Amino acid sequence: MELSPVSRITRSMEPILEISGLTKTYAGGFTALQGVDLTINKGEIFALLGPNGAGKTTLIGAVCGLVRPSSGTIRAFGEDMTHGWRALRARIGLVPQELATDMFETVLHSVNYSRGLFGLAPDAARIEEILRALSLWDKRKSQIRALSGGMKRRVLIAKALAHEPDLLFLDEPTAGVDVELRRDMWAQIAQLRDRGTTIILTTHYIEEAEEMADRVGIIQAGSIRMVEDTRSLMKRLGRTEAHIGLPVPLPAIPAALADYNLTLADDGLELVYRGGDGSGGGKAQVAQLTKDLVANGIDYTAIDIRESSLEDIFVDLLEGAAA
């Protein structure tokens, strides 16, 4: 994305969004959010991670005015949303999960409309910049219905950016977008953050959160289970797993290797190591283990090391919560 350079706003602990005790019970009686407390800091990319139906879209809707909260408070930019909604909403952008817009409009009309709707004077240069950045400039005169799915989603992003929001919600921005385009989109989102926009995105793809989020929040059944720095989360819960293939079966784990967290396969032909903290400690221990194997006269034919992803952590967490 070739947006004009704007000084990189460093992440601060200054809250831009403070949600407390947010509950939403839908008309049918279903409670989609139960007492959500969440604080988003200025300048960060926050990934809200959770399975289908966890309440991600409901949470976004409550902040953006699509869903009426049953109870709780939402403060944005330090002000209560119920009182200052008019001025506050002008600073918030939303890219919805569904591709919903007037498909018969042209891209340029649609994006200009969004800017005006949010109360800003027309600015052809700014709109051109946004459309170019999202590779939509050549398509500006096309009706939206004639565009591909990935382009339609970028049109919705352009519409949300048209009023230059300080806080941007992206509800599953890469759902249904193929792998290559997904990487493009990540780069575009990262550049938005570099321009100082605070970004809250929801996703199914853990890789997405791991790749680009500064912090991750895990939501399940309407409750936030955990909020943590992506890096420290990986460090705390990350695991290294090494599978070591043996040419001759071992009857048991040798006493000399008792300090390692090892298990031996039933046929005695594979040693499995689990440990580490996701920050490289596990790999170092595996390197040491290989030396100890050689020192103890144990030969090996293959070593397969893998780091568990946020995905595994997520599954573990949810299983733990269910148990």
Added chain:
Amino acid sequence: MIAFNARSTWTIYKREVMRALRTAMQSILGPVLTTVLYFVVFGAAIGSKMDSGMAGVNYGAFIVPGLLLLTLLSESTSNGSFGIYMPRFTGAIYELLSAPVGVAETLIGFVGAAATKSLILAAIILTTATFFVDYTVAHPFYALGFILLVSASFSLFGFILGIWADSFEKLGIVPVLFIVPLTFLGGTFYSIDLLPEPWRSVAMANPVVYLVNGLRWCFYGSSDFPIGLSLGMTLGFLALCISFIAWIFRTGWRLRA
């Protein structure tokens, strides 16, 4: 804090009017053609064979206000309803709901555009009518004001309909089931003084009777009721629609989950 977002209002209004122009064939040509057919059949053909006029004018001229109203009521209702129903149906309403706009901006934008479309229609119909019947307008300013009032009221009514409806069927049924019959029975083609009792009393319960007569007064200076009654009824209806829409926005009924 800004209490009213003029730029947002203008943006909504402009887009809705443009959307109407995009479908001008359907939204303008259709109703105009229908009305012209009425003028040809009832005004020029049948009207010329009728000796006694009503309201002291020939029959062709007598039906002009009623026919205009027939078109205005059904078109304002459907324009008002489609404008808000479509984004609800496609999900595009998310943008409006997340924007810094409230009930005033939304109403002036959407309903203003629907009413504008109705006014354009009225102008075309009245111009076209001069080719088929001879008519005069006794009180042009009252006529303009009354047409404006009726267009706004029924665009508002349509707006409510567009928020209430949860299917295209419901959206289409109200104009067909209520507006058109009430207008036909409301004295479009006749003076309700011609009706025998008890039908005259029954007809007086039809609100459209007061609208038709109000407009007829603007055209010919005489009608079945005093103009004040017609105006009062129209203003009452307008106030009712506005209060209901204000309530919709306060509670989020059918707009916000």
